[in-house]
Amino acid sequence: MDVMTAVLTRRSEHQLVEPAPSDAEFAYLLRAAATAPDHGRLRPWRWILVRGDARTALGRCFADDYDGPQPRRAHVQTKPQRAPLLATLVFTPQHATIPEWEQLAATSTMAGSLILLLHARGFGSVWRTGPFTQSQTTRHTLGLRPEERLLGWLYIGTPHHTRTPRRRTPDDITDHITVFTPELLTL
Template identity: 70%
Template sequence: MDVMTAVLTRRSEHHLAEPAPSDQEFTYLLRAAATAPDHGRLRPWRWILARDQGRHALARCLADEHPGPPAHKEQIQANAHSTPLLATLVFTPTPHDTTVPEWEQLAATSAMTSSLILLLHARGFGSVWRTDNLTESDRIRRLLRLNPGERLLGWLYIGTPQRLTPPRRRTPEDVTDRISVFTPELMGL
């Protein structure tokens, strides 16, 4: 699959089943995704992969910590139980690096994750990046053994998409209103 096709056909996949990439394949794809722009090559992130019992324990904790009604808690747990691979994204900034501010490290982490999502899609896997207030849960942080200074950025639910039809290719939207051309002579400089 070429890059343009991957970008235009990728969707957040909410119905996932086996197989998911193995730990080795995930690592292979992550090595490529890690070539995304990253000033200083700090790699200010890490992944925690949860399968089987680990996924079930994390699913229970996610449901228990969600402040919503019982039906919503059950849905959160069912979603986490039904996905073959639950990958937790942890932001690990280098706070004292004076050349790479934290916002830039966060941008690098997001770029890496976007690349990983496209690589998963190109290999036939589906994913959805889920985030919410659960990323602030102390109980989840303890369960995942996060270090002080690390932040949860959410979870990639990863598996094989279960859909009846192939994803439609998106039509790129007009973004010309989001582009301007800087010309100093017009600014009176």
């Protein structure tokens, strides 16, 4: 699949089943995604792969930390079961001369590239965040260090449906573009 097709046919997939990429295939795709622009080549991120019984443990963590109505606790506990692989993105800003916002932008660009690479390989994904990214219980369960930030989970698997992805028609965004010309400067 060419890049333009990947960009125009990718969708967030909410029903994901096996197979998901193996650890080796995930690492292979991540090596390519990690070539995204990254000022200083800091790679201020890491991934924690959660699959199998580890999803159940993460679900218990979510339920233990849930402070909403009791009947929803069971629903919250099953959230990690929505996909065979939850790739947990952890932002690890480096103490460098590169501003933290640039490091976060590099991390986001890498994640976007990974999503497109997964789609081009036939996998589906959906980005999930929410209150558990701020949870101390979740941070402890996943082994995050104090300086790290949990950005969210990329739920990954094979789309449950077998339909051909519909190509999007890009919106007209010309009103978001300005061409700089020095003659427009007012002093």
